[in-house]
Amino acid sequence: MTLAALCVSVFVVGTSEYLISGLLPQVGADLKVSVGTAGQAVTVYALGVVVGGPLVALSTARMPRKGLALGLMLLFAAGSAICALAPSYELLLVGRLVSSFSHAAFLALALVMATRVVPSDKTGTAISAVASGFTVATLLGVPLGALLGESAGWRTPFAILTALALAGVVLLAVVLPKQPAPATRLRDEVRVVTRRPVLLAIATTAVGFSGVAMVFTYIAPLLTRVSGFSSTAVSGLLLTYGAGSFLGNLLAGRLTDKSMSATVRGVFGGLTGVLVLIPFAAVWQPSAVAAVLVLGLLATATIAPLQGLILHHAGDAPTLAVSANVGAFNLGAAAGSAIGGVIVSAGALRWTGLAGAVLSLAGLALTYLALPRTPSAMQPAEDDVPAAV
Numbered sequence: 001m002t003l004a005a006l007c008v009s010v011f012v013v014g015t016s017e018y019l020i021s022g023l024l025p026q027v028g029a030d031l032k033v034s035v036g037t038a039g040q041a042v043t044v045y046a047l048g049v050v051v052g053g054p055l056v057a058l059s060t061a062r063m064p065r066k067g068l069a070l071g072l073m074l075l076f077a078a079g080s081a082i083c084a085l086a087p088s089y090e091l092l093l094v095g096r097l098v099s100s101f102s103h104a105a106f107l108a109l110a111l112v113m114a115t116r117v118v119p120s121d122k123t124g125t126a127i128s129a130v131a132s133g134f135t136v137a138t139l140l141g142v143p144l145g146a147l148l149g150e151s152a153g154w155r156t157p158f159a160i161l162t163a164l165a166l167a168g169v170v171l172l173a174v175v176l177p178k179q180p181a182p183a184t185r186l187r188d189e190v191r192v193v194t195r196r197p198v199l200l201a202i203a204t205t206a207v208g209f210s211g212v213a214m215v216f217t218y219i220a221p222l223l224t225r226v227s228g229f230s231s232t233a234v235s236g237l238l239l240t241y242g243a244g245s246f247l248g249n250l251l252a253g254r255l256t257d258k259s260m261s262a263t264v265r266g267v268f269g270g271l272t273g274v275l276v277l278i279p280f281a282a283v284w285q286p287s288a289v290a291a292v293l294v295l296g297l298l299a300t301a302t303i304a305p306l307q308g309l310i311l312h313h314a315g316d317a318p319t320l321a322v323s324a325n326v327g328a329f330n331l332g333a334a335a336g337s338a339i340g341g342v343i344v345s346a347g348a349l350r351w352t353g354l355a356g357a358v359l360s361l362a363g364l365a366l367t368y369l370a371l372p373r374t375p376s377a378m379q380p381a382e383d384d385v386p387a388a389v
Contacts, residue, residue, distance in 0.1 A: 002117050003129045005175040006110040009069075009168040010133030012161065013076055013106055015141030016099055017045055019157055022146025026154040031089040044093050045100045046334050050327040052097070053104020054193075057323035060105065061189050065179035069109055069172055076102040077165035084158035095158075104330075107134075108323035111307055116179065121257055123311065128253020128304040135249050135300055139242030143235075189320040197313045198321050200370035205306050205328040206335070208268055208363025211275060211356035212299045213336025216241075218344055218352055219292070222278075226350050227288040237292050244296025252301035256308050261371040264305035268364035271298045275360055278353030302363075303329075309371065 020027065020041050028038040060068050079099030086092040107130075114126040145157035192198060215222075223229045223237060255263040274294045281287035307325060314321045336359070340352050 001175050002177065003114055003126060005168075005171050006114055006130045007133040009073060009172060010107060010110055010130055011137050011141060012133075012164045012168050013073075013103055014134035014137030015145060016076070016080060016161055017049075017103065018042070018138070018142050019145045019161070020045075020096070020154075022142065023149040023154040023157070026149060027092070030154065031086075031092065033089045037089070041092060041096050043334075045096045045103075046330045048097045048100025049103045049330045050334075052101040053108070053327050054320055054323045056101050056105040057108055057319045058186060058189055061186055061319055065109065065113055066172075066176045069106065069113070069176060070169055072102040072106040072109065073165055073169045073172065075099075076106065077162050077169070080158050080162040080165060084155045084162060104323045104326040105319075107326045108319050111322055112311070112318050113176070113179065115311060117177065124253040124256025124260070124263075124304045124308050126253075127256070127307050127311075128249050131253075131300070131303045131307075132246055132249055135242065135246040139239065139246060143239075192314045192318065193321045193324055195313055197370055198310055200366060201306050201309045201313075202321075202325050202328045204264075204363050204366040204370050205302065205325050206332040207366060208271070208302060208360055209329050209332035210336035210339070211271065211359030211363065212295070213333040214340035214343075214356040214359065215275060215278060215295070215336075215352050216299070217333075217337040217340050218349060221344070222282055222349055222352070223288060223292075226282045227285055229285065229288075237289065240289070241292050241296035241299075244293050245300045248297035248299065248301040249303060251297075253304040256304040260305045260308055260312075261367070264302060264309075264371065265364060265367050267298055267301040267305070268360055268367060270294070271360040272357050272364060274298065275353045275357035278356075279350050282350060282353075 021039075024035045024038045027033075027041070028035045031038070056072075060071075063071075076099050079095045079097070079102070082095030082098060083092055084095075086095055110130050111127055114130045115123045118126045145161075148160070149157050193202075219241070220234050220238070223234045224231065229237065252263055252267065255266075274291060278291050278295070281291040307322060310321050310325055311318050336356070339355065343349070343352050343355055
């Protein structure tokens with residue numbers, strides 16, 4: 001029941017990140033800004049996750065876990081309410097920033113709390129169960145929110161998100177077990193996040209996921225212009241991608257419990273292969289469908305093994321490190337989208353997959369530095385474990 005409650009709450013938070021992407025024309029018209037300017041609400045949220053999330057996690061490291069979870073959900077609800085009521089574009093950005101501050105910190109907390117209520121050999125499964133909330137948000141929450149915004153106005157989805165967040169607060173208050181405040185110092189959290197294996201895992205996340213983002217950001221024009229699909233068909237293919245991501249994430253969690261290193265390397269190897277094939281698969285519709293499905297299966301399958309690696313090395317002070325890795329996914333998405341934009345602007349839309357494959361291959365190479373080569377190496381040194389006060 002605890003994992004289900006955390007997953008539902010993560011779904012609510014995850015829906016917010018890209019919800020506004022499908023509402024930009026309505027937002028721009030209502031607040032009297034261009035669509036391009038309205039799009040900066042996505043950028044502001046991403047920056048808030050990357051920068052603000054770890055700062056919030058660090059400043060709340062000594063708070064009781066259940067109270068912190070409720071507080072972060074209330075912070076998210078406040079940000080969503082500001083967005084729903086915003087009379088100006090500037091206030092909309094404030095609301096987005098407030099919501100984003102809770103994003104990385106809440107997900108990190110949810111992941112850590114999930115691993116505390118399962119046996120140690122089920123850590124990967126627990127991580128993937130909670131992270132599936134985000135894949136469901138991408139699959140259902142964002143498109144449904146966009147449809148609702150088109151029919152009832154762009155403020156309505158944010159109002160509903162506020163209500164769902166408040167309902168999530170009640171659910172968490174009832175279901176979450178009480179967990180004492182961690183007996184760690186702030187310096188322990190900082191020391192963990194600066195360890196070589198943790199930094200390498202965060203870098204692997206950012207670099208490897210940027211390869212996926214480079215292709216996925218521009219997958220719709222690729223499928224329409226190169227593959228010749230209609231806009232309606234592309235919507236169906238994106239649902240296929242989302243379903244694949246959901247299944248791939250859950251499967252990766254189970255495989256992580258068996259072998260963390262084999263899972264993450266297998267995923268990055270598979271991603272490199274499918275990204276190389278996408279420019280060639282895109283010219284024939286049946287192969288394009290297969291490529292989209294496989295890409296979806298592998299896109300989020302790195303979450304469980306990489307977060308599991310960080311939790312292993314973090315000892316008793318994992319919150320900041322996990323929050324930083326959540327930010328690394330957003331950083332990778334932003335970097336991949338930006339690089340892909342340059343490639344598309346140069347008239348090479350079909351070939352974004354090759355550039356993405358290079359980044360996924362770099363992520364694969366980093367795993368050999370981030371992950372130990374022998375089982376004994378997985379045991380942290382005694383002096384690496386954060387000291388308790």
